[in-house]
Amino acid sequence: MACIHMLCFPILLTFVFIFHPTYCEVKKFPLMMPNVYPDRDELYLCTPVRVVNDKSFYIVGFEPNATMNVAHHMLLFGCKTPGTTDEYWDCGEMAISESDSSTLKKARPCTDGSHVLYAWARNAKTLELPEDVGFQVGKGTEIQYIVLQIHYSKKFPDKVTDNSGLFLMYTEEPQSKLAGVLLLGVGGIIPPRTVTYMETACAIEEDKMIYPFAYRTHTHSLGRVVSGYSISRDRRGQDHWRLLGKRDPLTAQMFYPVFDRAPIIKGDRLAARCTMDSRERNRPTQVGPTNNDEMCNFYLMYYVENDTPLEMKYCTTEGPPYYHWSNDNLNSIPDREASSLD
CATH class of the missing domain: 2.60.120.310 (Copper type II, ascorbate-dependent monooxygenase, N-terminal domain)
Structure with missing residues (x-):
């Protein structure tokens, strides 16, 4: 060989x-x-x-x-x-x-x-x-x-x-169950001396059923809470948010069992939020790879049964100030839950 x-x-x-x-x-x-x-x-x-x-x-x-x-x-x-x-x-x-x-x-x-x-x-x-x-x-x-x-x-x-x-x-x-990973990530800029939400959301457009089983969060020093959700919409147009995982990203950044293992299907959406605290920082912070920059990532590990994993591997948005959940036709947003460790 x-x-x-x-x-x-x-x-x-x-x-x-x-x-x-x-x-x-x-x-x-x-x-x-x-x-x-x-x-x-x-x-x-x-x-x-x-x-x-x-x-x-x-x-x-x-x-x-x-x-x-x-x-x-x-x-x-x-x-x-x-x-x-x-x-x-x-x-x-x-x-x-x-x-x-x-x-x-x-x-x-x-x-x-x-x-x-x-x-x-x-x-x-x-x-x-x-x-x-x-x-x-x-x-x-x-x-x-x-x-x-x-x-x-x-x-x-x-x-x-x-x-x-x-x-x-x-x-x-x-x-019999093949694993895959979806990375939910956010770009953008965090203004100085603020608490800023960095958010992303994407629809599942493939005709597959995925079973989430683990999640991981990642930020640099400004991250306080990272949360991820699956969202299904009923016939009345009401969104139902299921919490997949939530964590202080400054603790061990390993994969943890998801909070809700209900399957995710075509038409559902995945969403993530990072709550960033720059109240002690006097400069803007952009998304980037160094310790002076920030990142907002929520990794979702899942499997499919007798099928192949999703072709979609990434779910990203421009982030603040350009993108927020509130301007993406989402309703019933769990604002307090998504940014609190309670």
Whole structure:
């Protein structure tokens, strides 16, 4: 099995056997940074692994091998084509590079077929998927590469390198429920000395039934509450909001069980709000990748039964001051609930 500039998945070394609730054989694959040296602040690095093209694999869990004092956050992407096949590269596509003389190639995590599979921050713990649920990769799927992205917020001391990453728990046993992730995100600008709502909402337009089972929130320092909802509308035009998850985003940013596991169908909408507190900040804050910027993300992990996951992977809006739930034909908005941890 030949690969260029990268390892192949599955690797033939360092297998660790565990048991998934279905009692199928589960192996661990180490996907780690190859002893990289972050040579400046706010650096995003990516490293890829090629999935063998003659088999399907099912990822059933994620075990972080990182700490928040080293890695600000990690994202795991499934790609049809990676940004490059280099061993690792600069993948901070939104950041302003301070090292144009760097020898690292600059590219996005994926150039084609980008899927978010997993996200980690703030010392989140291991995630094991429910029984019979897995992310299908390899043969028969668009995911031919898996790319690990790590955000290093601080330059490393000289001669200090890093091999943070993840152990992927996987099996070759087909799973009857295929997992997917929807990322609800918001752009925009947070004015100084305010409490601002950053909101997004999108309709499910595909004729599929999805079953939510986990959620994750992510902001930087201004986030106070992040909440996510599914919305169904009755024949009278009344919206019914079901709370999927709500959390202080400054706690461990792991995937938590959803509050409501009712299926979501075509015609329903998904919505998220981040409540941002900039009352102690005297400057505007824009959405961006650095610690001086902000982010508003709500990740929803779901599965489908005997079907394929949604083609829709992202639900984003321009955010404040351009977009708010109140100007998007939504009614019965749960304002207090969406911004309170009560």
